[in-house]
Amino acid sequence: MPVNAETVLVANRAQYNPKQLPAVFFQNAGGAGAARGAGAVPPASLDVQQRPSAMTLRIPPAVTPGPYQIGVGDVLLLATKRSGNTVEELSGLLAAQNARQGYTVQDDGAIAIPDVGRVVLEGLTLEEAEAQLFQSLVQSQIDPTFSLEIAEFNSKRVSLGGAVSNPTVAPIRLTPLYLDEALAVAGGISTEDLDFASIRIYRDGTLYQIPLEEYLRRGDLQKVRLVDGDSVFVDTEFELDKAQAYFEEQITLAQFRQQARVQALAELNAEVNLRRASLTEARSNFKDRVDFDAVDRDFVYLTGEVSKPGRFTMPFGRQASLADAIYSDSGFTAETANPSQIYVLRGSSNPADFGAVTAWHLDARNAANMTLATRFEMQPNDIVFIAEQPITRWNRAFRQIFPLLINSANVATNG
The missing domain is CATH 3.30.1950.10 (wza like domain)
Known part of the structure; x- marks a missing residue:
């Protein structure tokens, strides 16, 4: 059957599912789970800083905690x-x-x-x-x-310290507790440095800052609402030497949380590395089995005037074309092979037609026909045969007959 555009479609109707690589080649070492631990590290309040030209204003977000709820200690x-x-x-x-x-x-x-x-x-x-x-x-x-x-009211409190007259703990009662009221409970602010003094509020791992000049000038800053667990510290030195001692407990707790997060990330990395090593070993073992020909594969067999007779291994996960099979080992040479006589021999898959063979004939003298070879899909156990050139046949016959003629002439001469 000649190979053309129509017959290629007929040949490709045969159902063939290429063998697939093992699932281990499609897995990755990720997806082991998210890191556990605390959130972001609190601001670096312990670092020594240069006094800036202006204090930064960082206002805590507005809160609406709702009606007072009875707590332990009330x-x-x-x-x-x-x-x-x-x-x-x-x-x-x-x-x-x-x-x-x-x-x-x-x-x-x-x-x-x-x-x-x-x-x-x-x-x-x-x-x-x-x-x-x-x-x-x-x-x-x-x-x-x-x-x-x-x-x-003992369950909900706000602590106040630093440059205040009377460092204390102010309870939160039925009515909201605002910043100016809390400072009044602590006896008011006690500092002469208005330029670089600031009120710092530590809440939920975040440090907020209100410059004292801004606080005295703006009524909305004086009415910042405080919530349970807030720590208010009036600082007179930008290096936060006094704030360091006051926030030591809170920052130490945040460091513990960060340490737990680092440990969780280390555990996650170790788990990923173990999974990656397991995948690498499984893939390496499969490759070794392929090298030792211990894996069930599909083959196409090459014979005739090809550069290297043998078998072409069908690839994993995709179809192989006639061109793939012919050129898998440098193809064929036109000096001995006849490009007009390229055949694909395919046995019948029907048990009733056991022994029946279809020969697909590709005439590659026209180079354009080689495009058909790239579309012709191979099936397991196909045989690709390329016939020899007529001159090659005569040349080989002559090389076999010529020594016999020489020997016959020598016998006649000597006899």
Whole structure:
């Protein structure tokens, strides 16, 4: 069957799925998981810096924490009726109230009421706490007539230090705590250096800065709202020598978090390296098996006037063309091979036609026909045969006959 554009389509109808490389060649060592640990490192407040021409203003973001929530350490006062059995049942509670003593929210978030038991109030607003107490009193069959108030606010605090008259800890109460009020609780700012003095607020691992001149000039800066856990430090030296001692605990904690992150990254790198080594070993083992011909492969066989008769190994993962097979080992030479007699011999895949062979004939005397060879898809066990030139056939026959003629002539002459 001659090879042309139409017959190439017919030949390529045969279904062939190229053998694939093992999955290990398509895997990578990444994707082992994200690094664990803390977030960003806090600002380098311990470094020695030169005094700038102007102080940088870094205002903390506005916050709206919502209604006050009762926390561990808060002291609650509970007032109830003094008449009837209720007074007797709550005599201990009423005595404590008369002595201006309340109930401290303990570390489990609850207060202990006689004849009622432990009532968890941590995390509740005052209104929610009243509802919880009402339910507990009713369940204990106690007159639920009472009033509740917070006597001492100990769970939410803001610390103040540095150049203030009285370094202290200011509690956050039912009403918002603003920066000017907190500084007033600490006795006000005590410094004569207005040019380079600043108010620094340490919040959630971030250091904010308000130059003192800006603070005194702008009312909105005086009304910066503080939240639980804020640390306020009035600094009179730009090198932050005093701030270093004040923030030592917070910065040390941030360093621990950063160290945990570094350790997590090291573990991740070690895991990636182990996976990469395992993949490399598996790929190397497969390559060795290929070199020792221990892997099942598909072949096309080359014979006739080719540069090197043998077999052409079908590639992994893609189709191979007739041109790939012919030129896999330097192709053929036109001195002995006949380019007009290139054949692809293909056996039938139908068991009923066992032994039937189709011979595809490519005439490559026209170089344009070689483009068909790049489109002709090979199948396993195809045989590529290139016939010899007529002159090559005569030349070989002559080389075999000529010595016999010489020998015959010598025998006749000598005889």
